[in-house]
Amino acid sequence: xxxxxxxxxxxxxxxxxxxxxxxxxxxxxxxxxxxxxxxxxxxxxxxxxxxxxxxxxxxxxxxxxxxxxxxxxxxxxxxxxxxxxxxxxxxxxxxxxxxxxxxxxxxxxxxxxxxxxxxxxxxxxxxxxxxxxxxxxxxxxxxxxxxxxxxxxxxxxxxxxxxxxxxxxxxxxxxxxxxxxxxxxxxxxxxxxxxxxxxxxxxxxxxxxxxxxxxxxxxxxx
Amino acid sequence: xxxxxxxxxxxxxxxxxxxxxxxxxxxxxxxxxxxxxxxxxxxxxxxxxxxxxxxxxxxxxxxxxxxxxxxxxxxxxxxxxxxxxxxxxxxxxxxxxxxxxxxxxxxxxxxxxxxxxxxxxxxxxxxxxxxxxxxxxxxxxxxxxxxxxxxxxxxxxxxxxxxxxxxxxxxxxxxxxxxxxxxxxxxxxxxxxxxxxxxxxxxxxxxxxxxxxxxxxxxxxxxxxxxxxxxxxxxxxxxxxxxxxxxxxxxxxxxxxxxxxxxxxxxxxxxxxxxxxxxxxxxxxxxxxxxxxxxxxxxxxxxxxxxxxxxxxxxxxxxxxxxxxxxxxxxxxxxxxxxxxxxxxxxxxxxxxxxxxxxxxxxxxxxxxxxxxxxxxxxxxxxxxxxxxxxxxxxxxxxxxxxxxxxxxxxxxxxxxxxxxxxxxxxxxxxxxxxxxx
Numbered sequence: 001x002x003x004x005x006x007x008x009x010x011x012x013x014x015x016x017x018x019x020x021x022x023x024x025x026x027x028x029x030x031x032x033x034x035x036x037x038x039x040x041x042x043x044x045x046x047x048x049x050x051x052x053x054x055x056x057x058x059x060x061x062x063x064x065x066x067x068x069x070x071x072x073x074x075x076x077x078x079x080x081x082x083x084x085x086x087x088x089x090x091x092x093x094x095x096x097x098x099x100x101x102x103x104x105x106x107x108x109x110x111x112x113x114x115x116x117x118x119x120x121x122x123x124x125x126x127x128x129x130x131x132x133x134x135x136x137x138x139x140x141x142x143x144x145x146x147x148x149x150x151x152x153x154x155x156x157x158x159x160x161x162x163x164x165x166x167x168x169x170x171x172x173x174x175x176x177x178x179x180x181x182x183x184x185x186x187x188x189x190x191x192x193x194x195x196x197x198x199x200x201x202x203x204x205x206x207x208x209x210x211x212x213x214x215x216x217x218x219x220x221x222x
Numbered sequence: 223x224x225x226x227x228x229x230x231x232x233x234x235x236x237x238x239x240x241x242x243x244x245x246x247x248x249x250x251x252x253x254x255x256x257x258x259x260x261x262x263x264x265x266x267x268x269x270x271x272x273x274x275x276x277x278x279x280x281x282x283x284x285x286x287x288x289x290x291x292x293x294x295x296x297x298x299x300x301x302x303x304x305x306x307x308x309x310x311x312x313x314x315x316x317x318x319x320x321x322x323x324x325x326x327x328x329x330x331x332x333x334x335x336x337x338x339x340x341x342x343x344x345x346x347x348x349x350x351x352x353x354x355x356x357x358x359x360x361x362x363x364x365x366x367x368x369x370x371x372x373x374x375x376x377x378x379x380x381x382x383x384x385x386x387x388x389x390x391x392x393x394x395x396x397x398x399x400x401x402x403x404x405x406x407x408x409x410x411x412x413x414x415x416x417x418x419x420x421x422x423x424x425x426x427x428x429x430x431x432x433x434x435x436x437x438x439x440x441x442x443x444x445x446x447x448x449x450x451x452x453x454x455x456x457x458x459x460x461x462x463x464x465x466x467x468x469x470x471x472x473x474x475x476x477x478x479x480x481x482x483x484x485x486x487x488x489x490x491x492x493x494x495x496x497x498x499x500x501x502x503x504x505x506x507x508x509x510x511x512x513x514x515x516x517x518x519x520x521x522x523x524x525x526x527x528x529x530x531x532x533x534x535x536x537x538x539x540x541x542x543x544x545x546x547x548x549x550x551x552x553x554x555x556x557x558x559x560x561x562x563x564x565x566x567x568x569x570x571x572x573x574x575x576x577x578x579x580x581x582x583x584x585x586x587x588x589x590x591x592x593x594x595x596x597x598x599x600x601x602x603x604x605x606x607x608x609x610x611x612x613x614x615x616x617x618x619x620x621x622x623x624x625x626x627x628x629x630x631x632x633x634x635x636x637x638x639x640x641x642x643x644x645x646x647x648x649x650x651x652x653x654x655x656x657x658x659x660x
Contacts, residue, residue, distance in 0.1 A: 011467070011470045012473070019473065080463075080466060081461065081462065084561040084565030085562070087565070088532050088561065091528070091531060091535060098536065100465075101462075101466055101469040102471075102498050103472070104476070105476050118538065
């Protein structure tokens with residue numbers, strides 16, 4: 001999962017980046033509204049966390065610009081302006097959720113997880129479930145047939161992405177785009193290695209290879 | 223406060239009445255005086271005539287009947303005389319018949335009217351002469367009653383005419399004043415509409431006398447609105463400046479490094495939470511417009527869909543959210559305040575509701591009634607008082623619950639409204655907010 005964090009307060013951005021990275025998200029950070037308006041629309045993010053009080057261009061304008069340009073990426077608005085009139089304004093501009101500062105990091109985590117599930121048509125699940133697997137996002141482990149299996153950080157990130165896109169064919173470059181932030185060196189062999197390790201832990205059929213196309217997550221049923 | 227119209231009417235009526243009565247009475251008096259002076263001439267001539275009719279007869283002085291005016295002979299004709307001689311002899315005119323005409327004490331025209339026969343009132347003139355060596359005094363009288371009667375008639379006619387004129391003038395004045403005051407009446411109506419939230423400023427097309435007033439009111443309105451907007455913006459900036467570092471601190475308090483010092487972490491979190499609550503409450507309270515803006519309006523059909531869409535997004539668990547309001551209902555309250563009030567109440571209801579949350583807005587003669595219903599567990603009747611009491615949190619399990627109710631209370635207090643908790647027909651809690659009209 002690759003997130004864009006748009007926040008001009010550096011200490012908060014540092015905190016959030018660190019915390020989100022620990023949770024297995026690839027995070028790109030921007031502080032200026034104009035940069036965000038461009039990069040948010042051009043890079044394939046899975047979710048955007050947007051502060052409203054930005055230098056360069058107000059967050060609401062950035063959001064409106066994205067939505068009028070057809071960007072469908074879920075946007076979580078993060079703001080100190082918490083009155084209901086402002087929340088409604090944010091929603092009208094195209095926000096998918098609204099979190100007011102100050103907030104607990106756990107609250108943000110839960111909102112991001114819920115928003116991602118909702119964006120992939122898996123609403124109203126306390127845990128990410130797909131094709132017979134249950135992913136515990138806080139403990140970063142997976143349950144298959146009642147058996148808990150520990151995952152490394154890289155395996156967790158890959159499996160979460162697969163589980164949010166069950167049955168879809170995902171190419172290596174697509175996976176690399178969504179699993180690494182803009183600064184990381186991308187090596188498609190690394191993905192191959194992690195896919196093989198997941199197969200080793202969960203069974204060969206969990207992820208099938210489509211030659212020349214990419215991978216397809218089928219889960220236990222596959 | 224009496225109206226200008228009534229005050230002008232009463233003032234004019236009183237002045238006209240006073241002047242009219244004084245004028246009528248004075249002209250009557252002048253006429254009466256002139257008439258008496260004129261009649262005095264006639265009486266003097268009659269006295270002279272009587273003197274001339276005194277002739278020396280065989281038995282001393284006697285009146286020559288032929289030279290007397292016939293009206294002195296006719297009974298109670300209204301013309302009378304008496305002649306008093308120095309030796310107490312008295313002659314009276316035949317017209318007096320059996321009545322007496324008293325001899326006046328002084329010479330000349332008498333100031334008082336004397337009593338005559340048959341209720342007549344007499345003008346009496348007395349003149350003293352010396353004839354044929356004898357001192358005599360001739361008193362002549364004329365009935366003044368018919369003239370007094372015609373005076374009285376004239377008074378009545380004058381009173382009637384004057385009254386009619388007064389009525390006519392008052393009606394004409396009322397019409398003129400109403401026409402002249404029409405712009406004021408328009409301004410008054412517009413101010414009433416302003417209070418009800420049906421317009422946001424006064425019409426500037428008014429007579430020049432009212433231009434400064436209307437311009438000043440419009441200026442004040444714009445100024446108040448501008449000030450409110452700026453202060454809200456400044457509060458937003460302040461909140462942003464304080465809450466962002468607070469978010470960092472809260473995040474820092476959750477760091478793994480602090481896991482070894484649970485007491486320290488708990489204490490930090492508690493203090494941060496207190497700051498957060500206090501900050502939110504006070505900033506929220508400072509944002510309230512309350513009764514400042516008379517032009518405030520909240521169009522239900524325009525605002526409620528956005529609010530409910532936001533609620534549905536926040537409480538994304540398949541709740542059925544409904545609102546009902548009479549079509550076209552506009553509440554004369556500040557938009558942001560009312561959104562804050564409803565947002566918090568509905569947010570609470572959504573946290574507790576099983577499946578359904580309903581908002582009903584009603585308008586009555588006394589004001590407006592907002593009902594927020596949910597089908598959740600509700601609150602026991604004996605606990606409701608405590609929940610509404612200051613400083614109590616509605617629930618400790620659901621975050622922000624008490625906080626939301628605090629700002630709700632602030633808003634309702636600023637509007638002099640009333641909040642009550644009841645049983646909901648949906649099975650849960652009903653929060654009823656009554657707002658007075660303005």
